[in-house]
Amino acid sequence: MDNLIEINPKGADPYNILIRDSWNDLGVAMASVFKPECRICVISDINVSKLYGDELVSVLSKIFKQVDLIELKLGEINKSLETVSECYSRLIALKYGRNDVIVALGGGICGDIAGFVASSYMRGIGFVQVPTTLLSMVDSSSGGKTGVNFEDFKNMIGAFKMPRLVYINTSVLKTLPEKEYSSGMAEVLKAGLIKDGSFYEWLINSFQQINEHEDEFVSEMIARSIAVKKFYVEKDPYEKNERAILNFGHTVGHALEKYTDFKYSHGECVALGSVAAAYISWKKDYLTMEEFYEIRDMFVPFGLPISLPDINIDRIIEYMRSDKKNTSDGFKFILLKKIGKGMISTDVTEQEIREAIDQINYV
Numbered sequence: 001m002d003n004l005i006e007i008n009p010k011g012a013d014p015y016n017i018l019i020r021d022s023w024n025d026l027g028v029a030m031a032s033v034f035k036p037e038c039r040i041c042v043i044s045d046i047n048v049s050k051l052y053g054d055e056l057v058s059v060l061s062k063i064f065k066q067v068d069l070i071e072l073k074l075g076e077i078n079k080s081l082e083t084v085s086e087c088y089s090r091l092i093a094l095k096y097g098r099n100d101v102i103v104a105l106g107g108g109i110c111g112d113i114a115g116f117v118a119s120s121y122m123r124g125i126g127f128v129q130v131p132t133t134l135l136s137m138v139d140s141s142s143g144g145k146t147g148v149n150f151e152d153f154k155n156m157i158g159a160f161k162m163p164r165l166v167y168i169n170t171s172v173l174k175t176l177p178e179k180e181y182s183s184g185m186a187e188v189l190k191a192g193l194i195k196d197g198s199f200y201e202w203l204i205n206s207f208q209q210i211n212e213h214e215d216e217f218v219s220e221m222i223a224r225s226i227a228v229k230k231f232y233v234e235k236d237p238y239e240k241n242e243r244a245i246l247n248f249g250h251t252v253g254h255a256l257e258k259y260t261d262f263k264y265s266h267g268e269c270v271a272l273g274s275v276a277a278a279y280i281s282w283k284k285d286y287l288t289m290e291e292f293y294e295i296r297d298m299f300v301p302f303g304l305p306i307s308l309p310d311i312n313i314d315r316i317i318e319y320m321r322s323d324k325k326n327t328s329d330g331f332k333f334i335l336l337k338k339i340g341k342g343m344i345s346t347d348v349t350e351q352e353i354r355e356a357i358d359q360i361n362y363v
């Protein structure tokens with residue numbers, strides 16, 4: 001599998017995604033995009049910083065004149081404007097200027113916050129993603145969506161900020177908790193379902209090797225997931241249209257994150273949302289009954305939930321209405337036209353959504 005993927009977004013600068021199993025090539029890759037006079041601020045969360053912060057700072061210090069580290073508190077609750085504001089204060093105190101760079105070292109939460117800081121500090125400074133969760137490797141680190149939650153609204157404030165480089169070191173997955181690995185699998189399965197049926201089949205056939213984290217399989221899985229993301233990001237980087245297909249499972253998923261008070265991870269909620277969306281796709285005759293049940297049941301061996309106890313459907317609908325992606329005209333829903341082909345639908349009714357949520361409700 002190709003371990004260098006070039007992203008060429010329409011109307012934005014191209015950048016490379018490197019898939020490696022060590023930090024060995026990071027210095028050279030960084031030096032190819034930034035000058036040694038640049039200051040580099042690594043933004044990481046406290047878990048990841050403890051594990052990899054020193055190593056990264058030491059690699060970067062060999063090339064750049066100043067390297068700093070900001071540690072973020074954990075959790076979705078801290079993906080907030082307050083955290084962003086603290087980062088601005090630190091950057092100002094450290095005298096960061098227009099030509100300096102932010103490196104996000106962590107999962108999707110850290111990447112979303114650090115990316116938003118990079119997009120807005122002094123109207124935008126250089127940005128690099130070093131994703132450390134499976135989810136951030138396959139999904140959030142490429143594509144340029146950044147942002148934070150605001151009041152009760154998920155990802156409500158944000159900006160597009162394309163990274164100059166994405167450096168994936170798969171060896172860091174060794175310390176990732178199993179639950180977080182599963183969370184990433186939801187986005188991996190999503191990629192296959194919406195765009196690449198043969199990848200989806202490969203995932204099903206390889207579930208044992210994937211669950212045992214066999215290096216070759218993990219690298220191939222990451223590269224093939226990114227290939228799907230690349231397709232949509234290049235065509236429609238600012239999500240005017242078909243990039244929305246990447247939100248398969250997210251319409252209900254985001255509402256469930258809020259509903260469960262973020263006790264269920266992003267990936268777990270995306271898995272549940274994908275089951276709901278696949279159910280509607282079956283009811284609209286795009287999928288057969290067998291296909292729906294296969295899709296639903298395939299989340300299980302990857303450690304993902306397919307039902308939640310005692311769901312209050314009214315509240316989920318209410319949360320869905322407050323999602324920024326749903327216009328006042330109705331719900332924008334991503335369905336499957338078939339396995340390997342997502343589609344945008346604007347004619348999903350509230351009743352259909354209620355039935356779909358009922359499918360993931362066990363009493």
Ligand SMILES: NC(=O)c1ccc[n+]([C@@H]2O[C@H](COP(=O)([O-])OP(=O)(O)OC[C@H]3O[C@@H](n4cnc5c(N)ncnc54)[C@H](O)[C@@H]3O)[C@@H](O)[C@H]2O)c1
Pocket residue numbers: 045046047048051074075076079106107108109110112132133134135136139140141142143144145146155172173174175176177180183265266267
């Ligand atoms: N911007 C996008 O395009 C996009 C896409 C998908 C998801 N997201 C966002 O991503 C977020 C979820 O990201 P996530 O699932 O990566 O969660 P996360 O960033 O919270 O990371 C999960 C946990 O794993 C820990 N961790 C990270 N890497 C580790 C490692 N290598 N070893 C040990 N522990 C490690 C973290 O400290 C954290 O506790 C959500 O906020 C979601 O909205 C954004």
Ligand SMILES: [Zn+2]
Pocket residue numbers: 139187250266270
């Ligand atoms: Zn997601």
